Amino acid sequence: MDRILRIKDVSKKFQLFWEDVVIFDKINIEIERNELVLFYGPSGSGKTTLLNLITGLLLPEEGEIQIAGLYLDLIPDKDKADFRSNYLGIVFQENNLVSTLTVTENIILFQELCEYEVENKKERMEELLEKLGIDHRKDSFPTQLSGGEKKRVAIARALSTNPHILILDEPTGNLDRESADELCNIVEELFQTTDITIIVSSHDQKMKEIATKIYKVGSKNVQLEEEYPERKKGENIEYRNIATLEREKEDIFVEEEMLLEEE
Numbered sequence: 001m002d003r004i005l006r007i008k009d010v011s012k013k014f015q016l017f018w019e020d021v022v023i024f025d026k027i028n029i030e031i032e033r034n035e036l037v038l039f040y041g042p043s044g045s046g047k048t049t050l051l052n053l054i055t056g057l058l059l060p061e062e063g064e065i066q067i068a069g070l071y072l073d074l075i076p077d078k079d080k081a082d083f084r085s086n087y088l089g090i091v092f093q094e095n096n097l098v099s100t101l102t103v104t105e106n107i108i109l110f111q112e113l114c115e116y117e118v119e120n121k122k123e124r125m126e127e128l129l130e131k132l133g134i135d136h137r138k139d140s141f142p143t144q145l146s147g148g149e150k151k152r153v154a155i156a157r158a159l160s161t162n163p164h165i166l167i168l169d170e171p172t173g174n175l176d177r178e179s180a181d182e183l184c185n186i187v188e189e190l191f192q193t194t195d196i197t198i199i200v201s202s203h204d205q206k207m208k209e210i211a212t213k214i215y216k217v218g219s220k221n222v223q224l225e226e227e228y229p230e231r232k233k234g235e236n237i238e239y240r241n242i243a244t245l246e247r248e249k250e251d252i253f254v255e256e257e258m259l260l261e262e263e
Ligand SMILES: Nc1ncnc2c1ncn2[C@@H]1O[C@H](COP(=O)(O)OP(=O)(O)OP(=O)(O)O)[C@@H](O)[C@H]1O
Pocket: 014, 015, 016, 023, 041, 042, 043, 044, 045, 046, 047, 048, 049, 050, 093, 170
């Protein structure tokens, strides 16, 4: 099975006034395409920081991060957004929905901003709104939605460009038990019925019950705690070829060669 993410000896620190605060000290993580990976740990342990490193929103001081064969630090800053829109669906802890746009407008805008042409945009959006149980809210504005509905819209938006990896930061954080359970069921169903790899940060016990790999984040470390191979996707899932990758890889290697020539 293909490896989709590799984090090798990665260290990250933040500067707080004149002091360096080390968040991660040489962490190592490997994720395959058929996995639903959970990162859990106390508030402030570095879960969001870790997801920001994986999406290239932050760069590590040391070590390397490889996604689907691409080295993140070799992607020029100007191409980072394209990289994200090609491969990743990100659901931020605060959702980041545009408050002046309706549910459908939020999704359409996102599809339009995608670097490549998303096929059958409208059909894809309608399919997702139905799958996530929010089609009856499609003309509402974010402020008119409950916390659980907002989260489902943010997930639909993230999936609307057909990413290979879905990244969820504390998706059940602000939800009541019932909505949190519903959301966990949605995540499990998405995982089991499509070829998407899911990376989630959460404290939720129910997430622990569906994850194939559980990592504990804390004390400058990310440690593999449990593995449940029996929960991995069934054999019948067909994985899309990550075809655009080859083109991007070539571009990146060309840039690297040019840099070497300039030196
Ligand atoms: N840009 C930054 N500059 C300085 N310190 C930061 C920055 N971003 C995060 N931190 C610090 O890094 C630590 C980890 O933060 P992070 O947001 O990753 O934690 P978290 O595990 O996601 O917490 P929560 O469960 O509350 O969302 C915290 O102590 C935070 O204050």
